[in-house]
Amino acid sequence: MTSVWPQLEPILGRVQKPARYIGCEDGAVVPRHAPHKVAWLLCYPDAYEIGLPNQGLQILYEVLNERDDAVAERAYAPWTDLEGELRQHHIPLFSLDTHRPAGQFDVLAFNLSAELVYTNLLNCIDLAGVPVRTVDRADDDPLVIVGGHATFNPEPIADFVDAVALGDGEEVIGDITEVLARWKRAGRPEGGRERLLRDLAQVPGVYVPSLYDVTYDGPKVASITPRFAEVPAVVEKRTITDLAAWPYPRNQLVPLTEVVHDRLNVEVFRGCTRGCRFCQAGMITRPVRERPAEQVRTMVRDGLRRTGYDEVALTSLSTADFSGIGEVVDDIAGQNAVCGAGGLVSVSLPSLRVDAFTVGLAASLQRARRTGLTFAPEAGTWRMRQVINKLITEDDLYTAVESAYAQGWRRMKLYFLTGLPTETDEDTLGIATLGRAVARIGKSHTSGASVTVSVGGFVPKAQTPFQWFGQNTEVELRRKVGLLRDDLKRDKGVQLKWHDPRATVVEGLAARGDRRVGRVIETVWRRGGTFQEWSEHFDLSLWTDAMAEHGLSMDDYVYRHRTEDEVLPWDHLSAGLHKDFLWQDWRDALDELGLEDCRWIPCYDCGACTGYGVEHVVASATPPAGGSQGTGQDLARGGDVPVTLLARRPARAGS
Amino acid sequence: MSVPDMPKGRPGRTRVRLRFSKLGKVRFTSHRDIARIWERALRRAELPVAYSEGFSPRPRVSFGLALPTGHEGLGEYLDVELAGNPDEDRRLDRLAERLDPCLPVGFRVGGAGLVEPGAPSVQQAVVSCRWRMELLGVGADRAAETIAAALASSILVVERLRKGELVTDDIRPDIDHLALVGPTPAGVEVEAELTAQPRVLRPGELAGLFGADAREGRTCRTHQFALDAHGAKVEPLPAPAGLIGWSIAAPSPSPVSGSAPLPAGAS
Numbered sequence: 001m002t003s004v005w006p007q008l009e010p011i012l013g014r015v016q017k018p019a020r021y022i023g024c025e026d027g028a029v030v031p032r033h034a035p036h037k038v039a040w041l042l043c044y045p046d047a048y049e050i051g052l053p054n055q056g057l058q059i060l061y062e063v064l065n066e067r068d069d070a071v072a073e074r075a076y077a078p079w080t081d082l083e084g085e086l087r088q089h090h091i092p093l094f095s096l097d098t099h100r101p102a103g104q105f106d107v108l109a110f111n112l113s114a115e116l117v118y119t120n121l122l123n124c125i126d127l128a129g130v131p132v133r134t135v136d137r138a139d140d141d142p143l144v145i146v147g148g149h150a151t152f153n154p155e156p157i158a159d160f161v162d163a164v165a166l167g168d169g170e171e172v173i174g175d176i177t178e179v180l181a182r183w184k185r186a187g188r189p190e191g192g193r194e195r196l197l198r199d200l201a202q203v204p205g206v207y208v209p210s211l212y213d214v215t216y217d218g219p220k221v222a223s224i225t226p227r228f229a230e231v232p233a234v235v236e237k238r239t240i241t242d243l244a245a246w247p248y249p250r251n252q253l254v255p256l257t258e259v260v261h262d263r264l265n266v267e268v269f270r271g272c273t274r275g276c277r278f279c280q281a282g283m284i285t286r287p288v289r290e291r292p293a294e295q296v297r298t299m300v301r302d303g304l305r306r307t308g309y310d311e312v313a314l315t316s317l318s319t320a321d322f323s324g325i326g327e328v329v330d331d332i333a334g335q336n337a338v339c340g341a342g343g344l345v346s347v348s349l350p351s352l353r354v355d356a357f358t359v360g361l362a363a364s365l366q367r368a369r370r371t372g373l374t375f376a377p378e379a380g381t382w383r384m385r386q387v388i389n390k391l392i393t394e395d396d397l398y399t400a401v402e403s404a405y406a407q408g409w410r411r412m413k414l415y416f417l418t419g420l421p422t423e424t425d426e427d428t429l430g431i432a433t434l435g436r437a438v439a440r441i442g443k444s445h446t447s448g449a450s451v452t453v454s455v456g457g458f459v460p461k462a463q464t465p466f467q468w469f470g471q472n473t474e475v476e477l478r479r480k481v482g483l484l485r486d487d488l489k490r491d492k493g494v495q496l497k498w499h500d501p502r503a504t505v506v507e508g509l510a511a512r513g514d515r516r517v518g519r520v521i522e523t524v525w526r527r528g529g530t531f532q533e534w535s536e537h538f539d540l541s542l543w544t545d546a547m548a549e550h551g552l553s554m555d556d557y558v559y560r561h562r563t564e565d566e567v568l569p570w571d572h573l574s575a576g577l578h579k580d581f582l583w584q585d586w587r588d589a590l591d592e593l594g595l596e597d598c599r600w601i602p603c604y605d606c607g608a609c610t611g612y613g614v615e616h617v618v619a620s621a622t623p624p625a626g627g628s629q630g631t632g633q634d635l636a637r638g639g640d641v642p643v644t645l646l647a648r649r650p651a652r653a654g655s
Numbered sequence: 656m657s658v659p660d661m662p663k664g665r666p667g668r669t670r671v672r673l674r675f676s677k678l679g680k681v682r683f684t685s686h687r688d689i690a691r692i693w694e695r696a697l698r699r700a701e702l703p704v705a706y707s708e709g710f711s712p713r714p715r716v717s718f719g720l721a722l723p724t725g726h727e728g729l730g731e732y733l734d735v736e737l738a739g740n741p742d743e744d745r746r747l748d749r750l751a752e753r754l755d756p757c758l759p760v761g762f763r764v765g766g767a768g769l770v771e772p773g774a775p776s777v778q779q780a781v782v783s784c785r786w787r788m789e790l791l792g793v794g795a796d797r798a799a800e801t802i803a804a805a806l807a808s809s810i811l812v813v814e815r816l817r818k819g820e821l822v823t824d825d826i827r828p829d830i831d832h833l834a835l836v837g838p839t840p841a842g843v844e845v846e847a848e849l850t851a852q853p854r855v856l857r858p859g860e861l862a863g864l865f866g867a868d869a870r871e872g873r874t875c876r877t878h879q880f881a882l883d884a885h886g887a888k889v890e891p892l893p894a895p896a897g898l899i900g901w902s903i904a905a906p907s908p909s910p911v912s913g914s915a916p917l918p919a920g921a922s
Binding site: 010012013017018019021022023024025026254256257258262305306307308309310344 | 680681683684685687688691692694695696697698699712724725757759760761872
């Protein structure tokens with residue numbers, strides 16, 4: 001059986017949004033399977049409309065299919081209605097490209113961008129017909145490999161994955177392919193699965209959980225020890241040094257049906273040195289590596305022409321910081337000028353910086369559909385923002401908002417976190433104060449002004465300065481949301497939205513759990529707890545019941561502060577950041593000490609640049625205009641990017 | 656073959672009607688999906704599509720009657736307004752050639768024609784649609800009897816869902832034509848012509864006539880008909896030369912053979 005399409009086809013008439021299962025996207029390749037090739041099934045364990053736009057998966061799809069020794073197809077989690085039909089009719093998980101059964105691939109590779117998809121990961125493995133636990137897999141079962149941001153603490157899923165690829169995937173995926181191709185050429189030798197895994201563990205950036213023994217001391221981890229001498233005690237993430245060498249995706253997939261972020265996406269840089277302490281993405285993707293502005297322009301121009309999209313997003317963790325932003329903006333604005341009224345390309349800058357410069361950029365790009373702008377001040381008071389190192393002053397925010405309303409935007413969305421370290425009720429209520437002030441500015445421009453304040457509970461993540469912090473309890477988060485609701489009750493101009501604190505608890509459990517949490521995930525999955533990141537499917541009681549059954553407590557895993565000497569479950573995995581740097585940054589946070597962006601000032605020696613022998617790669621040696629981020633940093637300084645170790649940490653910034 | 660230049664409609668604008676087919680896996684895309692697919696295809700083909708005025712300009716494109724998700728179509732339509740003066744680039748016979756490579760596999764342009772300014776839209780003009788449908792779980796004998804009985808009766812009451820509510824309707828006036836094409840491995844294939852005005856009868860709503868266990872299988876809208884000045888049924892655009900017919904057996908279309916399609920308007 002090489003295609004399940006004949007069995008699938010009659011079912012599709014009965015399921016919701018069947019176009020999610022047909023493939024046929026522009027940009028999809030016709031895979032050429034061959035016995036000597038390593039066949040990868042790249043899976044996103046969430047619904048198609050969430051997974052298809054994922055750029056990481058699309059990049060690896062192209063990189064693998066360009067190789068002579070590999071072939072790659074894609075799969076996404078079937079929605080619950082189709083899953084029921086698949087199980088009833090004994091149809092396995094399938095690839096979208098040729099509707100080939102998942103079990104016929106050599107590798108099932110999962111992109112894990114968030115923790116709540118872990119039960120879907122198990123579900124997909126099971127639907128593929130593969131045992132969910134690694135110990136139960138036979139030599140001829142596919143390997144399960146995971147990557148993505150969540151895998152910087154993969155311990156909760158350690159029992160289910162054969163290998164983890166840490167960091168950038170572009171190069172390591174080739175190295176893994178070579179190891180697997182050798183194994184296939186050798187005829188998959190008997191009893192060879194452990195030998196294969198030990199070989200994979202030799203590839204830099206590849207972590208094989210089954211090759212480590214973990215011991216415990218009550219709720220804590222006591223030790224993590226490699227089982228063999230050649231297995232590395234610490235696995236370092238992979239980092240590509242030159243983004244220009246990887247202009248992917250070259251052929252972004254254009255779906256036939258509605259998906260999130262349905263537009264051309266061009267990554268302008270990877271990494272971030274703003275140093276926001278709550279932000280795992282910013283910490284684990286260092287150093288900054290920019291794409292040359294000329295390449296960005298080419299990718300935008302060719303991508304729009306090829307796909308037919310009229311919208312492009314310049315993606316990164318803080319796009320206004322891209323040093324070639326001016327050139328790229330001018331180029332797109334110039335194209336718009338010759339296109340005439342109808343053919344306007346609109347540009348979105350996800351993750352807007354909070355300052356007037358950024359709003360100006362958005363204004364020059366977004367001529368049509370000027371409806372809403374989103375800013376993320378993250379915390380309500382300057383004190384709190386120094387703790388988290390999101391150094392935006394109130395003036396920065398008000399100037400940005402003033403400028404946005406003046407230029408025709410009507411809806412402002414403000415993102416905040418609550419439950420941050422050292423947060424007081426005054427800090428929490430500061431969120432309402434900012435919201436009200438922004439609404440007042442809006443009203444002075446237009447009666448149609450609206451402000452949405454969106455509040456999420458803070459989840460401390462591995463490999464960040466806040467990894468030692470005990471998360472706020474569900475009750476405490478609920479109380480804080482209540483404070484804001486009461487405070488904003490009479491303000492019609494400010495609409496409050498909040499993330500479900502119950503989901504925050506489970507995110508916290510999966511984000512910093514150890515291997516023992518794996519049993520909990522498996523139990524929740526066995527009881528049907530899939531699509532947990534979808535509010536209509538999330539069920540906290542599934543999780544609390546499973547915790548109790550396995551003798552584990554949320555207090556220990558989620559709410560407990562960790563100490564400096566504690567062995568953290570992910571201590572054997574490195575995102576390049578020295579643990580003493582993270583600890584010092586945690587102490588600085590408690591001292592309300594902000595740190596300047598290290599891209600254009602001397603180095604704090606976090607470890608990311610020096611450890612990998614690379615420097616921040618910026619397209620221009622001159623910092624972009626605007627955006628002091630409240631540090632009072634002199635951005636006119638420009639000049640070469642220094643990587644100079646400081647004898648001591650810089651003085652307090654922003655005071 | 657002589658090629659007509661495009662006459663001007665609204666000053667500087669030309670309204671063009673395109674006929675297309677939707678076959679194979681892409682039949683699972685929805686009417687909304689089709690709109691987005693066409694917007695992108697028109698931009699990729701770099702056709703000078705006219706845009707609406709206002710704060711968020713949209714391409715001036717209008718679609719015919721929605722084809723239910725999961726059904727195939729051989730005679731689907733959209734009208735596109737092109738801006739600017741007619742030129743070599745927009746010769747009608749070149750449109751298919753330009754658009755086909757810009758559309759996903761499964762969509763094909765089968766013809767293009769000019770639409771007079773002020774002419775009704777496809778949605779307004781179409782009075783009936785002809786369908787080929789597979790009915791699963793029905794034998795040829797029962798199907799033939801059911802069809803004969805249905806055509807002989809003056810009232811045909813069925814229960815169907817309308818806006819989420821189960822209603823009882825007489826659908827006999829909405830059936831212009833119904834015939835057995837022949838048996839298939841899992842049931843029978845029937846051909847039906849069903850009205851689109853004043854209300855739309857969907858082919859699946861006929862399944863109930865054939866018994867409780869009859870289910871709709873693969874279905875294709877093969878033709879849509881409007882009325883010409885003399886009240887005769889005509890297709891909004893003629894079928895392209897060598898149009899390939901539709902068959903349940905093949906996922907992609909196969910050439911028309913023995914069973915000639917009904918002449919336009921026959922019932």
